[in-house]
Each structure stands twice: as C-alpha cells, then as structure tokens.
Amino acid sequence: MELEKANARLAPRGPWQAVDLGTRLYRHWAGPVTLIWLAMTALPFAALLGVSVQTESLWPILLFWWLKPLWERPVLAFYSHALFNETLAMGAIFRRLPSYARNGLIGQLTWRRLSPWRSFNNNVWQLEGARGDQANQRMRVLASGQPNRAAMLTLIVLHLEQFMTLGLLALLYMLIPWQFDLELSSWFFEQGSLQIVISCLCWYLVMVVTEPLYVACGFALYLNKRTWLEGWDLQLGLTRIGRRRGMLAIALLLLLPVLNPQPARADDQPARQQAIEVLAGKDFMPMEEAHERRWKDQSDSESDWMRALWKWLMEHKPEEKNHDPMSLPDGLIRTLAWLLFIAVALWLIIRILRYLDQGGTTAGRKGESAPPTHVAGLDIRQQSLPDNLTAAINQALQANDIRTALSLLLRAVLADLLPRYPVRVHRGTTEQQCLRALRQQHGEQPLFAYLARLVDAWVRTAWAHRPVEASQVRELLDHWQQLHRGEHAHA
Known part of the structure; x- marks a missing residue:
C-alpha cells in the first residue's frame, strides 16, 4: 500500500469527520460503485423476488438481506484500490472475487451477521487478509483508543434505509391516479403479489444508494483508525521532507564547487535531531480533542446504571484484558442487547399503530375486542x-x-x-x-x-x-x- 498515491488527505480525524470523508468517497465514485452493486446483486435479487412472488412469502427476500456481507465485498474492493489511484475494471473485480471474498465470510454470514461493527471489521478480513487469532488480535488493537462509532453508523444507515423505502412507497401512492380509488390500508397492509413486488423493488432501489454509502463510511472509519494508530500522516510528512531534503542536497552538491572550492565538511548536526525538531513543530504535533457524552445534572458515579448501559452500548472501549469485541461472549451479549432494544422499539411502534388503526379502542379484560367498524x-x-x-x-x-x-x-x-x-x-x-x-x-x-x-x-x-x-x-x-x-x- 503506497500512501503517497492516496487520492484523499490521510490525517487524524474524529469519527464523524471520517464518516463525512466516506460520504465524499461515495459521491466521487458513485457511478462505478453503483454499477458494481447492480452487477453483483441484480440477477440474484430478481431470482429471489420471483421465488417470493410464486410462494407469496418474504423468506427469499430475507435471504437476500442476510447475504449483504457478500454483496458488499466487491464494492469495498473497488474503494480500496481507487483510493490509491488504481481503478479496477468490472471484469477484474469479479475475477478477483474468490481471492478476497472467502476470508471471514462464513463468520459474517453466521454468528457475526448481526454485528453492528460489520462495516468496520470487514476491512480486517478482506483488506488485511487476517485469519483466526490474528484477526481477533488485529480487531482488538483497532478497537482500542478512540471509539470508531461503527455501531452508530449501522444504526443510522438502517433507519435511513427504512425511511427512504417508506418515503418512496408513499411517493408512488401519491402518484397513482385518483380514478383507481386505492385505499391506503390496502396499499400498505395487503400482502398480495403486486404489493410484494412493489415494496421489494422500492427497498432494492434504496439499497442501491445506501449500501455503497455504508461500505464507504466503514472504509473511511477503518482508514482513520489506522491513521491514528500507525501515524500515516507522519509517514507521509517525513516522506515529503525527505524528498525536499534530497532535492536540496543534490542542488548543494552541484553548486558546492562554485561557491566553495574547499572540501565540504560534514554536517555536525545529526539528521535524527533535525527530524525530531521538525516533528516537534505544530504541523506534526496536533492538539488532541476529546468528546464525551454526559447525562445532564448527573454525577460521574459509575453506579448510575443508565449511564453505564449507555457507555457499554455506545462507546465500546474494551479493557486491556478483554478479548476480541466480537468474540464470545462479550460481542454476542452486546449484539443480543441491541436486538432486544430494537425488538422492544418495534413492538411499541406496532402496538401504537394498531391502537391508532382501531380508532383508539382497546381490548376488554377477557380478550373481548370492540366490534369492528x-x-x-x-x-x-x-x-x-x-x-x-x-x-x-x-x-x-x-x-x-x-x-x-x-x-x-x-x-x-x-x-x-x-x-x-x-x-x-x-x-x-x-x-x-x-x-x-x-x-x-x-x-x-x-x-x-x-x-x-x-x-x-x-x-x-x-x-x-x-x-x-x-x-x-x-x-x-x-x-x-x-x-x-x-x-x-x-x-
């Protein structure tokens, strides 16, 4: 990996600044990554949608959703090469698919499938080629220090995908001519073949946008974390300084016989000391900014269970003795906690919608509901x-x-x-x-x-x-x- 060829400025950023870099990467290469996503997923989605319509079941579409980690790998391969000035053609990406799609894929499709850190950890398996204990140790190192916010990124993109799908369905409903006299309840609640096709197509069109964006933001978070830990900005700075010093030395050697006929004396100041002075300057010693969430009017006591739960779910800072954040049992427990939270939220939303749909009536004590109207x-x-x-x-x-x-x-x-x-x-x-x-x-x-x-x-x-x-x-x-x-x- 030649850092000098990077098309973006590699510098230490905050997590959300890194996500913003990911959005810029997506906007810059939106055309190629969209074509890659369509070439990878259009035929499988069409086949599974046909099976879903024939069986009047959403299980085939659920299978397509479950295989998202596989569909995302060609997109990440394109980003990883394009960032360093190597644009891969469509054929090259798919010819190399067996080489970069195998490592870690089984785990991502089984016990790690619901991991909210998928966009971040996938880079370790695919780009670094790490396996087994090496991959676990690598992910533990990358998870240390400043939080990467990959879990929050997954939650945000999940909601964005849902809202965009519902918005597209609502737009189609509003564009239907009034002569069809289509009821809103039939459009959103009917489970016929036409409704399955329309809703699934709307969802797929939204994924054409959200999935390449999600991969780009996860890739940017990964680059940002490696920049913090490995000092990529320092390496690039030293390389540029070395080039300038080399050019200056060549010029001095050419001019030395003219300016001073006496033999040149060696520089008394070691090059190491010069490098230390350069690194101590303000250009290479940036101030570190720390951000922390605090409950309003609450003490810093860790006994506050709400504050502790928030820190455990959101900040994700494993201690030195902790194992891989996605290995059992810590990662599994955290994933189950997120699933429980999402399930409770969906249950409340469904209950509220049913209550409003029934005109504010509730069932009686013995399960007897009011007569339907x-x-x-x-x-x-x-x-x-x-x-x-x-x-x-x-x-x-x-x-x-x-x-x-x-x-x-x-x-x-x-x-x-x-x-x-x-x-x-x-x-x-x-x-x-x-x-x-x-x-x-x-x-x-x-x-x-x-x-x-x-x-x-x-x-x-x-x-x-x-x-x-x-x-x-x-x-x-x-x-x-x-x-x-x-x-x-x-x-």
Whole structure:
C-alpha cells in the first residue's frame, strides 16, 4: 500500500469527520460503485423476488438481506484500490472475487451477521487478509483508543434505509391516479403479489444508494483508525521532507564547487535531531480533542446504571484484558442487547399503530375486542348502511354502478357476519384476510362459502377493474336474502 498515491488527505480525524470523508468517497465514485452493486446483486435479487412472488412469502427476500456481507465485498474492493489511484475494471473485480471474498465470510454470514461493527471489521478480513487469532488480535488493537462509532453508523444507515423505502412507497401512492380509488390500508397492509413486488423493488432501489454509502463510511472509519494508530500522516510528512531534503542536497552538491572550492565538511548536526525538531513543530504535533457524552445534572458515579448501559452500548472501549469485541461472549451479549432494544422499539411502534388503526379502542379484560367498524376501508357500521338495502342496490345497478352495488352488499354481509362470528380485524385487514380469519377460527360455514364468492366479485370489480355483470350482482343479492332468511328461521 503506497500512501503517497492516496487520492484523499490521510490525517487524524474524529469519527464523524471520517464518516463525512466516506460520504465524499461515495459521491466521487458513485457511478462505478453503483454499477458494481447492480452487477453483483441484480440477477440474484430478481431470482429471489420471483421465488417470493410464486410462494407469496418474504423468506427469499430475507435471504437476500442476510447475504449483504457478500454483496458488499466487491464494492469495498473497488474503494480500496481507487483510493490509491488504481481503478479496477468490472471484469477484474469479479475475477478477483474468490481471492478476497472467502476470508471471514462464513463468520459474517453466521454468528457475526448481526454485528453492528460489520462495516468496520470487514476491512480486517478482506483488506488485511487476517485469519483466526490474528484477526481477533488485529480487531482488538483497532478497537482500542478512540471509539470508531461503527455501531452508530449501522444504526443510522438502517433507519435511513427504512425511511427512504417508506418515503418512496408513499411517493408512488401519491402518484397513482385518483380514478383507481386505492385505499391506503390496502396499499400498505395487503400482502398480495403486486404489493410484494412493489415494496421489494422500492427497498432494492434504496439499497442501491445506501449500501455503497455504508461500505464507504466503514472504509473511511477503518482508514482513520489506522491513521491514528500507525501515524500515516507522519509517514507521509517525513516522506515529503525527505524528498525536499534530497532535492536540496543534490542542488548543494552541484553548486558546492562554485561557491566553495574547499572540501565540504560534514554536517555536525545529526539528521535524527533535525527530524525530531521538525516533528516537534505544530504541523506534526496536533492538539488532541476529546468528546464525551454526559447525562445532564448527573454525577460521574459509575453506579448510575443508565449511564453505564449507555457507555457499554455506545462507546465500546474494551479493557486491556478483554478479548476480541466480537468474540464470545462479550460481542454476542452486546449484539443480543441491541436486538432486544430494537425488538422492544418495534413492538411499541406496532402496538401504537394498531391502537391508532382501531380508532383508539382497546381490548376488554377477557380478550373481548370492540366490534369492528371498518374492514379494508369499508364502513360496516349499521348506521352507515341504507334502510332498504335491496332498493339501494337495485338503484345502483340501474345506474350501471356495479362497484357501488357490490360495496353495499359486501358491507351489509360483513356487518351481519362479524358480530355473530367474531374475529380480530382492524382497518388494515383486507377482504381476503377477513375471510381467511373467519374460516380458521370458526371452520367451514355456508355463509363463508357465499362470502368467498362475493369477495371474489368485489376484488375483480374494485381492484382488478374488471366489473362483473349486473345479473351476477342480482344473483348474489338473492342468494344472500335466502341465506339471511334461512339463518333467522333456524335461530
């Protein structure tokens, strides 16, 4: 590694200044790294997305997410060569893939997969080629001293990826013409093939930006830590001084016979002393700035468990006798603590969303929930239905408004069924999910078979925009009236 060829100024920086350097690296080589990411991941993602659509399952997409450490390695290989003025072609990067993708990959895909320090530690395996105890010792050395903030970088990029994906989905929803009359709950909560394809494509497009950025910032943190520990800035400074002194010595040798015909005397001052004086100057002895987080109006006592927990999770400063921060059990415990924190946060968010989605109602003491008022965006309250359902449906059919007629019939059927066959539904529950829940909880019933026919006609009319015939709607209405009279007579 020739430091003199570096395209960036290698100097000791703070962790967030190093992250800023990583963003500049990404912006400078955004085009090549984006092409590398697409070439590495486009075909696997398309294949796994096809399997996900066929099986109506998100497990194939989860597999793609789990393989992120493999997808990131060609991007890091490009950054590591481009920074030192060696631009690798696409073919060269993929020809060298077996040489730099094997070391440490098994660990990154198993017990180290959820490590928040992945962007930082991957440089040790891939760029330094360290293995086993050597890699553990190397990571312990790099983790000492000033914290690298790689865990906070992972948390920030994770939230950035989620917010950008949701923002892109919201943008697509706002661009859909109003004639489609698409309900917001159906767009975000429906798990059909179309929703899986759209949401996964939005997530992949966001990763095209966030993943090369994440690798670049982790690489910059690694370079910054090595600059602090190995004095790369001093090495570069001494090299430049040596070059200037060499050029000056050559010039003096050429001019010495002209200026002084006497034999030149050796310099009495040793070169070592001159180097010490140069290094003692302000250019090579920068002031060190230390930053520390403190709880407001709290003492410095380590007995404060909140302060100790924050320091343990965020600062990550292993003691001299500690082992590798990612080896068992310390790294595993810290990773599990992060997972527990994220799980609790997600659980709270889901509970709040469900509470708001149900209109602020909560379940009773014995698990009895309030009667649902909306299903798939349809209002099924009795007061919202017309007094004469048959007349209202016939009026809509005369106006050739098939959608309105089916909507009235479906709302009336759900308003009658759900109080008699209670299931847990909310505003985001789709028609198919409601039917599936009724069958799972109450078994097969004649009314459920009728509801399946009605839901199929409604989906074709409302979502597929292929309206059924008016005669089919009248047949469904007559069938419902017969079932309704039969149920009441049986009761």
